[in-house]
Amino acid sequence: MxxxxxxxxxxxxxxxxxxxxxxxxxxxxxxxxxxxxxxxxxxxxxxxxxxxxxxxxxxxxxxxxxxxxxxxxxxxxxxxxxxxxxxxxxxxPNSLVVHPSFPAKTVAELIAYAKANPGKLNFGSAGAGTASHITGEYFGHAAGITLVHVPYKGTGPALVDLIGGHIPMAFAPIPATHANIAGGQLRGLAVTSLTRTSLLPDVPTIAESGLQGFDASxxxxxxxxxxxxxxxxxxxxxxxxxxxxxxxxxxxxxxxxxxxxxxxxxxxxxxxxxxxxxxxxxxxxxxxxxx
Structure with a gap:
């Protein structure tokens, strides 16, 4: 194999x-x-x-x-x-996570924030061309908002900067984020699959949060x-x-x-x-x- x-x-x-x-x-x-x-x-x-x-x-x-x-x-x-x-x-699926200080507590609120602050909302990813980067671009296109991509050399460095408050949001694999969500270091706004995941059962999907059919698993x-x-x-x-x-x-x-x-x-x-x-x-x- x-x-x-x-x-x-x-x-x-x-x-x-x-x-x-x-x-x-x-x-x-x-x-x-x-x-x-x-x-x-x-x-x-x-x-x-x-x-x-x-x-x-x-x-x-x-x-x-x-x-x-x-x-x-x-x-x-x-x-x-x-x-x-x-x-x-x-x-x-990936997860859409934000720093706890970020004002949006739902996907709808995040979209509204981005529309009120065009071109000023950054998101981190594991690097240019990675699934987390392309997922962010997909989300921005589907929501009709402009997000600024900040590439990192891997998921780990992106999450370190997110937890440190240097960037407001990121798309990252659930195994890498669910412990920090549970511990309060990150806020999970949504998962990118069509159905919820057993690792984050209380976190809604992007599809059920207003962007019907969104699937970036x-x-x-x-x-x-x-x-x-x-x-x-x-x-x-x-x-x-x-x-x-x-x-x-x-x-x-x-x-x-x-x-x-x-x-x-x-x-x-x-x-x-x-x-x-x-x-x-x-x-x-x-x-x-x-x-």
Whole structure:
């Protein structure tokens, strides 16, 4: 299993949880290969170029299948043509968080504040072109407001400055924010998925806060090279869904803020198409460039 990011991140955590469980049910050891570079496109391209025999699969991810093809113009793969989707694993939303001193206590109040102070509301992200940056641009576009992006070299530094009061708001992964929200160092205004998350059950979604249909979750799934025989895809999908049905896997994923969302290969293929269409438009609108 090729995971296109470094160990320790959300993609690696999700991929290893699934690899461990599927190794048990398949009776074959799944070896995880973290192949990093160019925003995940190096590892994802390696999956596309592998032999379609079922022995090389990859972790699909919104960043590599939906954002990367537009952000990295020379990624070297087509998310619709170069892969055989196996199935979706789950989704992990971001959170919209503000400093406790910020006057807005709801998304509606934040939008009103931004409209009253055009071009003066900053938001932090993990860096230019990251999912948290593009989510902020998506939010501003959907709300009809202008936000000023402040890129950091990772989620950690952005949250340090947010907690210190140097910036008023940020978009950041829920596993990185929920402890600070619970401790009062941050105020959680919303989560970016269509449904609430079990890690922050009292925090509403942006969609239910007035921006209907807003969904900026990060989705994970399994992919194989295009041309992988259908019986192999079906077997892998069966074992993936069995893994997602186990209490052990569901608990481990939910601890990392990932909500399991099993489905068929066809479901995942349709989703990849729709997700790339949506995020491609958002990337172009944001003006984000490859770093």
């Amino acid at each position: 090729i995971i296109p990011f470094a160990p320790g991140g959300s993609t690696s955590i999700v991929g290893r949880v699934i690899a461990d469980k599927m190794s048990e049910t398949l009776g074959e050891k799944i070896i995880v290969d973290n192949r990093v570079g160019a925003g995940g496109t190096v590892g994802t391209r390696a999956v596309a170029k592998s032999a379609p025999d079922g022995y090389t699969i990859g972790l699909g991810y919104t960043g590599t299948l939906a954002i990367g093809p537009t952000l990295y113009g020379k990624g070297g793969y087509d998310p619709r043509k170069d892969f055989a989707p196996i199935g979706m694993i789950g989704n992990s 990060l989705y994970y799934g399994l992919i194989a090279p295009a041309g992988t025989p259908r019986p192999i895809i079906d077997r892998l999908n069966k074992e993936l869904r069995a893994a997602l049905a186990s209490d052990e896997v569901r608990k481990r994923l939910q601890q990392d803020g990932t909500e399991p969302t099993p489905g068929t290969p066809e479901d995942y293929a349709v989703f990849i198409d729709q997700d790339e269409t949506k995020w491609s438009r958002i990337v172009k609108t944001s003006g984000a460039k490859e770093e």
